[in-house]
Amino acid sequence: MTPPSRPVMAAFDAERAPAYDDSFAALHAIREVLHLVARAEFATLPPxxxxxxxxxxxxxxxxxxxxxxxxxxxxxxxxxxxxxxVARAHAEREGFAERCSFHTGYVEDLPDTGFDAATSLLVSHFLTEAAERTAYFRSIAERLRPGAPLFVADLCTNRDAADFGRLMEVWLNLLALTGMTEEGRENYRGAFGQDFAVHGPADVIAMMETAGFARPVQCLQAGLIRGWMTAKA
Incomplete structure (x- = not known):
């Protein structure tokens, strides 16, 4: 879930990476829902x-x-x-490292193609420019076989919607369970458009279609997190 843009944000450096999984422990239920969707959608893939x-x-x-x-x-x-x-350590400890390859870099730099499916969970919202975000989705599409599914989940909301303010309050109340302070709440509000993209759901769907994917279907929402299933066109 590291931002795909350069440079890597400090939150994902050597000092913070080992504790990253625990930093949002109070919201692990949301993470588990994301993983459940991926598991269900990928159930029909080749073994x-x-x-x-x-x-x-x-x-x-x-x-x-x-x-x-x-x-x-x-x-x-x-x-x-x-x-x-950290990912490699988990894989080695849990016995599936031999089924993994680890690539430090960006999807656009990956030479492999023909993948049967892909995930992009809480990644593309770090790309605040539409062209850069579309290019990111395209880099994934270029590495999938035709018809291969993609599961995307990102922070995404329509800031012009009448219920945006209330939805943000719900989300901030969830983040408060992770220990976020009142000052942190205000900083988070200001992060939209700075650290996080402000593209609305229709914009994100259009980006994926432009990048070479079929019409995405929204399959979940948890606070400000929306998830879509799509497939390479």
């Missing part, structure tokens, strides 16, 4: 499917998928070496 994990971070979704699909292989791509080190 030896190759899965591209874009912006893999610590590889949390791989730990779920590898357990339920013992023939799947995974290519974890992330610009943060320290985050991938």
């Amino acid at each position: 030896d499917a190759r899965i591209l994990i874009a912006g893999a971070g610590t590889g949390a979704e791989v730990r779920t998928l590898a357990t339920h699909y013992p023939g799947f292989c995974f290519a974890l791509v992330d610009p943060s070496g320290p985050m991938l080190d």
Whole structure:
């Protein structure tokens, strides 16, 4: 879940990476829902499917998928070496490292193609420019076989909607469970458009279609997190 842009944000460096998985422990239920969707949607893939994990971070979704699909292989791509080190340690400890390859860098730099599916979980919202975000989705599409599914989840909301203010309050109340202070709440409000993209749902859907994917279907929402399933056109 590391941002795919350069440079890598400080939150994903060697000092913070080992504790990253625990920093949002209070919201792990949301993470588990994301992984459940990926597990369900990928259930019909070939038993030896190759899965591209874009912006893999610590590889949390791989730990779920590898357990339920013992023939799947995974290519974890992330610009943060320290985050991938954590992912590799998990894989070695849990016995599926031989089914993983780890690539420090960006999806656009990955030479492999023909993947059977991909995930991009809480990654593209770090790309605040529409052209850069579309290019990121295109880099994933270029590495998938035709018809291969992609599961995307990002912070995304329509700031012009009448209920935006209330939805933000709900989300900030959830983040308060992680220890966020009142000052942190105000800083988070200001982060939209700065650290996080402000593209609305229709914009994100259009970006994926422009990048070479079929019409995405929104399959979940948890606070400000929206998830879509799509497939390479």
